[in-house]
Amino acid sequence: MRYPSVTINLEKLEKNTATIVNLCKKHNISVSGVTKVFCGIPEITNAMVKGGISFIADSRIENLKKSMCFNLPKILLRLPMLSQADDAVTYSDISLNSEYVTIAALSDAARRMNQTHKIILMIDVGDLREGILPKDCLNLVEKILKLKGVELFGLGTNLNCFGGVIPSFENLSILTDLKNKIKEKFNFEITMLSGGNSGSLHLLESNKIPKEINNLRLGESILRGMESSYGRYLDDTFDDVFIFNAEIIELKEKPSVPAGEIGPDAFGNKPVFTDRGTIKRAIAACGRQDVNISGLRPLDNLIEILGASSDHMILDVTKSKTDYKVGDVVKFSLDYGALLSAFTSEYVLKYYT
Numbered sequence: 035m036r037y038p039s040v041t042i043n044l045e046k047l048e049k050n051t052a053t054i055v056n057l058c059k060k061h062n063i064s065v066s067g068v069t070k071v072f073c074g075i076p077e078i079t080n081a082m083v084k085g086g087i088s089f090i091a092d093s094r095i096e097n098l099k100k101s102m103c104f105n106l107p108k109i110l111l112r113l114p115m116l117s118q119a120d121d122a123v124t125y126s127d128i129s130l131n132s133e134y135v136t137i138a139a140l141s142d143a144a145r146r147m148n149q150t151h152k153i154i155l156m157i158d159v160g161d162l163r164e165g166i167l168p169k170d171c172l173n174l175v176e177k178i179l180k181l182k183g184v185e186l187f188g189l190g191t192n193l194n195c196f197g198g199v200i201p202s203f204e205n206l207s208i209l210t211d212l213k214n215k216i217k218e219k220f221n222f223e224i225t226m227l228s229g230g231n232s233g234s235l236h237l238l239e240s241n242k243i244p245k246e247i248n249n250l251r252l253g254e255s256i257l258r259g260m261e262s263s264y265g266r267y268l269d270d271t272f273d274d275v276f277i278f279n280a281e282i283i284e285l286k287e288k289p290s291v292p293a294g295e296i297g298p299d300a301f302g303n304k305p306v307f308t309d310r311g312t313i314k315r316a317i318a319a320c321g322r323q324d325v326n327i328s329g330l331r332p333l334d335n336l337i338e339i340l341g342a343s344s345d346h347m348i349l350d351v352t353k354s355k356t357d358y359k360v361g362d363v364v365k366f367s368l369d370y371g372a373l374l375s376a377f378t379s380e381y382v383l384k385y386y387t
């Protein structure tokens with residue numbers, strides 16, 4: 035094995051998926067498995083497919099293209115760029131939308147290709163990322179229903195992102211309410227109500243999800259075994275599907291405070307140091323070009339990460355019970371940001387177990 039690397043336990047990932055799919059099934063909710071954090075790598079998507087997801091969802095067309103080998107409907111999560119309308123229709127079956135011009139462009143593209151593209155209309159219920167305001171819904175729906183080539187398949191919302199707003203019975207009920215109004219006014223039945231991401235799972239545990247919500251788009255919770263509104267681990271899931279590995283290239287006893295006048299570090303910040311006397315310091319061969327260091331946590335919890343430059347990570351191993359040597363490998367868990375960065379870096383190798 036070479037380093038730095040991420041090891042991925044596909045069996046644990048499949049089990050996490052199955053556990054969460056079953057939890058959702060009890061509430062009549064289908065799962066869109068979100069593949070963007072791991073850039074849509076087919077081996078990893080396959081574990082989620084085996085675990086029972088119903089849709090494959092990603093923000094990027096590039097990633098959805100890698101999933102063409104799976105016989106499940108594809109959802110484009112990020113609002114399509116106007117310039118992307120043709121690709122959106124070619125590589126996804128369903129896309130999330132909030133702009134009439136884009137929906138009209140999808141309609142044109144789909145008609146040219148003799149296809150029907152499904153639309154999930156995004157409603158902003160408070161987080162202030164994508165979506166129309168609820169008051170604008172009926173007017174827009176009226177226009178969408180007149181378009182050929184597109185089918186208004188669902189309503190959706192996204193929370194926990196820009197504004198950090200936590201999903202609740204109240205804010206998700208806005209979707210139910212709009213679905214009912216659309217039925218009343220246009221005699222049109224909305225098929226899917228997609229009630230958010232991994233931040234919505236806490237509502238299932240407390241039985242507070244509106245019963246009309248029938249889909250969730252889940253990435254982080256499946257990958258890390260954690261709901262993301264309160265950061266709680268989910269029952270019967272693994273939190274160690276992904277492990278980051280880095281190799282020690284220097285190990286020395288050195289002072290904890292640098293010598294000389296302190297100027298900016300490699301990233302323009304002026305570092306501050308606490309004097310802990312002489313410490314045992316390890317340098318691991320990885321850095322900010324590989325992974326978001328602040329999202330790593332050493333599995334040996336007596337190790338402390340002191341910092342990192344582009345390609346060196348400095349560890350305090352003084353208190354560890356392990357007698358580390360040059361050539362040893364240190365293992366870390368990864369948070370969402372660390373996963374995202376490690377999968378995006380071409381320097382980080384990926385191994386499957």
Ligand SMILES: *Cc1c(COP(=O)(O)O)cnc(C)c1O
Pocket residue numbers: 068070093111112130192230231232233251252253254255262
């Ligand atoms: C990324 C994304 C998700 C998945 O979020 P997780 O927190 O990983 O579950 C769901 N919906 C949209 C629109 C997204 O962009």
